[in-house]
Amino acid sequence: MKNNQSENNDHDELGSLWQEQTEMNLNLSEIKKLADSQRWKQRFYMFMDLLSLTPFLLILFLKIELSLTLQVFIALCFVSSIIMIIYFVKLRWASAFSHQKNTEDFTQNLLVQLHNNARIAYINKHSAWIMTIAVLIFISFNAWLMGWDGDKAFSSLLAASLLSILLFVPWYIWAKKRQIRFEREAQSIKDLLSE
Amino acid sequence: MSNKFEQVIKDYGGLLSRVASTYEANDSVKQELYQEICVAVWQGLLNFKEQASLKTYILRIAHNRCVTHVTKESKLPKGASFDDADNCTMDEADLAAANSIANFDTASSIEASLIQSQKLNKLLTAVRKLKLPARQIITLSMEGLSYQEIAEVTGLTVTNIGVSITRIKKELQRQLQDEK
Known part of the structure; x- marks a missing residue:
């Protein structure tokens, strides 16, 4: 019983000592600016990921004639780009929600x-x-x-x-x-x- | 959103500031970390569903942000960041900690504040030496969270938390006694 009481006192003492730290200053408008800029950055990165597909889409829509070797090469690049974009979007998505x-x-x-x-x-x-x-x-x-x-x-x-x-x-x-x-x-x- | 965030900082600013102190000793880096935590909380509030308690929700975000900070800081040479407080002289550390203790206007209260600040500084140093799970458990406990709430933040079991708190408290007390 005495041991329990002593442990509780120790804990109270540690707890109250811990609470004595003072709060650091915070510039709220700076935080808002940083949060907005980070959100826009994330959107920009996603946009850039998608933008990397445009050369392939241009080739497709403009119907540019290419040799068979080049067609195979571009098709391979296109497929690997899509896989990479899916992976990047997945990573960004996971990173956006992982902190919770x-x-x-x-x-x-x-x-x-x-x-x-x-x-x-x-x-x-x-x-x-x-x-x-x-x-x-x-x-x-x-x-x-x-x-x-x-x-x-x-x-x-x-x-x-x-x-x-x-x-x-x-x-x-x-x-x-x-x-x-x-x-x-x-x-x-x-x-x-x-x- | 802006009002909600301001209210959160008003209610939990001190708590978040202490989370930053748990992971970082260097004053300027600690201030940066506190800012990073608040940015993460701001972004996290956009997805808060009010299914869990707001306090445990923002504590989860804050601690996770700190883990990322420790990971990124690993690129710095030893002593450049987290170890700074351990390397500085006792006088510097005590003066820094004395600034964080309540107002004093008489000689005796100055002495009392210095003693108290020394104790606080030792506690902070001892806490920062703990491994992550132990560090989280004890600081959340000192913030007055229940075992259940600590479990929600850390992901550990309630039983594990109960056992750990007693062990960590003893260890901290021992370290504080040893350094006296």
């Missing part, structure tokens, strides 16, 4: 999301050199189909290699940095949770 969940669910979702993002960054990182090789194989194959003109094929391969290096080296570095960041963020949640 209890912390246990929120942290687990955040952890899964960070792991997924790290995985995507890892895939992006390796897609850089895979794309370089794929482009070089495509050019070689195309040159072979056209009856292999040594000088022309060599200059095409050289140009493609330089362009790939210019594009994909920064891409690789960017993806690697993102992968490291997401892994570090996931680890910080694990550290925060682990007893």
Whole structure:
């Protein structure tokens, strides 16, 4: 009985000490501005996601004539763009409502999301050199189909290699940095949770 | 919406401010975090269905916002943010905490305020050292929430909360005693 009373007193003491913190100042108009700007930003990002489909729609509506290889290539890009847009919209939707969940669910979702993002960054990182090789194989194959003109094929391969290096080296570095960041963020949640 | 938000800040501003203190020691970063929490609450109010209590609803938003903050802050070198209060001298910490204690006008009340602010500062440091579930449970408990309400915010079971509160309280008391 005495122990219980002592525990309650300790708790009351801690509670009243805790309540002694003073409230920080808050600029309400600044908060309203920030909240509005964030809402518009989210809408703008969604609009930009959808806007990325317009080149494909233009090709479709303007009925531009293309070679079969290009048609297949554009169709593949179109399908992958749609998949990516659906994924992005899903992520934005989840992010918009995730803050209302209890912390246990929120942290687990955040952890899964960070792991997924790290995985995507890892895939992006390796897609850089895979794309370089794929482009070089495509050019070689195309040159072979056209009856292999040594000088022309060599200059095409050289140009493609330089362009790939210019594009994909920064891409690789960017993806690697993102992968490291997401892994570090996931680890910080694990550290925060682990007893 | 604007009026509703102003009312929420009027009613729960202090509570939200203390949530920010639970996760952040550096004054300027804490102020930023408080602002971020309030922006998240503003946006969350648009979707509030009034099925749950407003208090637990905004506390969920606030704590989740803080978890995101801790995650993002992990990019900073150690000591740049959350550890600042632990690294600064006792005098700096006490003076900062003394500012957060009620008005004083006599020498004895200054002394009392300083002692109280030292205790508060130790409590805050000890709370920030706790892992997330323990930190949430004890701070929500010190805010006067029932076990059921704490469960609604944290997602833990009521039984788990009951057991944890006693254990965490003892740990905090021990740490406060040790540092005396």
